[in-house]
Amino acid sequence: xxxxxxxxxxxxxxxxxxxxxxxxxxxxxxxxxxxxxxxxxxxxxxxxxxxxxxxxxxxxxxxxxxxxxxxxxxxxxxxxxxxxxxxxxxxxxxxxxxxxxxxxxxxxxxxxxxxxxxxxxxxxxxxxxxxxxxxxxxxxxxxxxxxxxxxxxxxxxxxxxxxxxxxxxxxxxxxxxxxxxxxxxxxxxxxxxxxxxxxxxxxxxxxxxxxxxxxxxxxxxxxxxxxxxxxxxxxxxxxxxxxxxxxxxxxxxxxxxxxxxxxxxxxxxxxxxxxxxxxxxxxxxxxxxxxxxxxxxxxxxx
Ligand code: NAD
Ligand code: MG
Numbered sequence: 001x002x003x004x005x006x007x008x009x010x011x012x013x014x015x016x017x018x019x020x021x022x023x024x025x026x027x028x029x030x031x032x033x034x035x036x037x038x039x040x041x042x043x044x045x046x047x048x049x050x051x052x053x054x055x056x057x058x059x060x061x062x063x064x065x066x067x068x069x070x071x072x073x074x075x076x077x078x079x080x081x082x083x084x085x086x087x088x089x090x091x092x093x094x095x096x097x098x099x100x101x102x103x104x105x106x107x108x109x110x111x112x113x114x115x116x117x118x119x120x121x122x123x124x125x126x127x128x129x130x131x132x133x134x135x136x137x138x139x140x141x142x143x144x145x146x147x148x149x150x151x152x153x154x155x156x157x158x159x160x161x162x163x164x165x166x167x168x169x170x171x172x173x174x175x176x177x178x179x180x181x182x183x184x185x186x187x188x189x190x191x192x193x194x195x196x197x198x199x200x201x202x203x204x205x206x207x208x209x210x211x212x213x214x215x216x217x218x219x220x221x222x223x224x225x226x227x228x229x230x231x232x233x234x235x236x237x238x239x240x241x242x243x244x245x246x247x248x249x250x251x252x253x254x255x256x257x258x259x260x261x262x263x264x265x266x267x268x269x270x271x272x273x274x275x276x277x278x279x280x281x282x283x284x285x286x287x288x289x290x291x292x293x294x295x296x297x298x299x300x301x302x
Contacts, residue, residue: 015264016264016265016266019043019241019266019267019268019269019272020040020241020266021259021260021265021266022256022257022258022259022260022265022266022267023256023257024039024040024255024256024257024258025039025256026252026255026256027039027246027255028246028247028248028252029243029246029247030247031146031148031247031248032089032091032092032243032244032247033067033243033244033246033247034067034092034094034095034243035066035067035068035071035095035242035243036094036095036098038241038243038246040241042067042068042241042242042243042269042270043269043270043271044067044068044071044072044075044269044270044271044274045072045075045076045270045271045274046075046102048271049072049075049076049079049271049274050079051076051078051079051080051081051106052080053080053081054080054081054278054282054284055077055080055081055082055139055278055281055282056080056081056082057081057082058077058080058081058082058083058138058139058281059082059083059085059131059134059135059136059137059138059139060074060077060082060083060084060085060134060137060138060139060140060141060281061084061085061086061087061126061127061130061131061134061137061139061140061141061179062074062077062084062085062086062087062141062143063086063087063088063117063126063141063142063143063144063171063175064086064087064088064143064144064145065084065085065086065087065088065096065099065141065143066086066088066092066095066096066099067088067092067095067242067243068240068242068243068244068270069143069192069235069237069240069242069270069273070086070141070143070144071095071099071270072270072271072273072274072277073141073143073273073274073277074086074099074102074103075099075102075103075106075274076274076275076277076278077139077277077278077281078102078103078106078107078108078110079106080278080282081108082108082139082281083103083108083109083110083111083134083135084103084108084109084110084111085110085111085112085113085129085130085133085134086099086100086110086111086112086113087113087114087115087117087126087130087144088112088114088144089114089115089116090114090115092114093114095243096112096114097112100112109133109134111129111130111133111134113126113129113130117144117166117167117171117174117175118163118166118167118170118171120170120174123171123174123175123178124174124178126175126178127175127178127179127182128178131179131182136182137179137182137183137187138182138183138184138186138187138188139187139188139190139281140175140176140179140183140187140188140189140190141190141192141277142171142172142175142176142189142190142191142192143190143192144167144171145167145168145192145207145210145244146163146164146167146168146207146244147164147204147207147244147245147248147249148160148163148164148206148207148248148249149203149204149248149249149250149251149254150203150204150205150206151202151203151251153205156205156206160206161206164206164207164210165206165210168207168210168211168213168214169210169213169214169217172191172214172217173217176189176221183230184229185228185229185230186229186230186283187229187230187231188230188231188232188233188280188281188285189221189225189230189231189232189233190232190233190234190235190277190280190281191214191217191218191232191233191234191235192211192214192234192235192237193211193212193214193215193218193234193235193236193292194207194208194211194214194236194237195236195237195238195239195294195296195299195300196208196211196212197211197212197214197215197236197292198236198300198301198302199299199300200212203251211236214234215234215236215292218232218233218234218290218292219290222289222290222291223290225289226289226290231280231285231286231288231289232289232290233280233288233289233290233291233292233293234291234292234293235273235276235277235280235292235293235294235295236292236293236294236295236296236300236301237268237273237294237295237296238259238262238267238268238294238295238296238297238298238299238300239258239259239262239267239268239296239297240267240268240269240270240272240273241258241259241267241268241269241270242270245258259297262296262297262298262299263297263298263299264297264298266297267297268295268296268297272295273295276293276295279293280293
């Protein structure tokens with residue numbers, strides 16, 4: 001038996017008690033929030049993700065790579081052999097620097113490009129700088145997202161609506177357009193959908209529609225770019241313990257019981273989604289395009 005097999009045989013992990021369960025302490029951080037200040041601090045795979053060269057030599061850009069699901073993807077990509085550029089907001093520098101250190105500890109090149117994705121000119125510069133510093137680009141993860149809970153549609157100002165749309169819909173549009181000149185056949189684009197695309201919550205009127213839009217852009221673009229050899233897929237998480245949820249994404253009431261309605265009675269941790277991103281980027285997943293991969297703890301697909 002090789003080491004890998006014996007390790008697996010040793011360690012069955014029970015998904016029910018693998019990670020923290022509600023009730024969680026009430027906590028609020030101003031947007032965008034820091035993973036490092038959450039209680040408990042999310043598990044992004046820092047201590048657990050083991051790579052096996054699946055993305056050797058690949059070059060990835062991950063928006064929102066400082067924290068949460070994007071950080072889990074960044075750690076996994078680096079440990080699989082990819083060089084990784086991350087984008088984030090300037091307020092998130094401390095989270096971002098932790099990720100930069102983790103990528104470098106994996107022996108890969110790390111590129112940090114802070115900036116606000118609501119500006120078209122910044123999105124273009126981001127892609128240009130990432131490709132320039134990485135020496136190319138063949139994995140693009142449009143992961144950054146804005147979510148703000150509002151009890152009523154009447155509470156959503158035009159400015160707030162615009163922030164959600166610009167971050168979640170316009171930014172991927174601008175970034176993909178800028179990235180196309182770099183993406184060669186074999187490249188992979190990954191978008192972040194959500195259970196909200198299929199079963200929207202009453203308090204996420206604006207956010208939910210951006211996730212439905214993401215599902216649709218993934219399916220449209222997969223058909224458009226398939227003939228060019230570029231794959232486009234999406235990931236649809238359920239409740240995952242991240243900074244977005246403690247910085248206005250959920251009401252305090254929902255946060256305390258966050259994830260209690262899943263089959264395991266707990267939210268997911270970012271680390272539990274990392275391998276999906278690897279699979280979608282890897283050459284071995286070459287027939288998967290236009291697909292939405294769910295990871296929601298028991299519900300969430302149509
Ligand atoms: P997160 O807060 O850790 O990550 C979101 C990131 O978006 C932030 O780190 C920030 O860098 C970035 N961002 C937001 N506005 C930005 C802007 N204007 N300019 C640049 N960057 C900006 O939270 P997360 O939960 O890991 O979110 C990642 C993705 O997963 C999002 O698209 C989110 O909608 C999606 N998602 C999350 C959940 C969940 O339960 N956490 C469920 C379904 C989908
Ligand atoms: Mg963050």
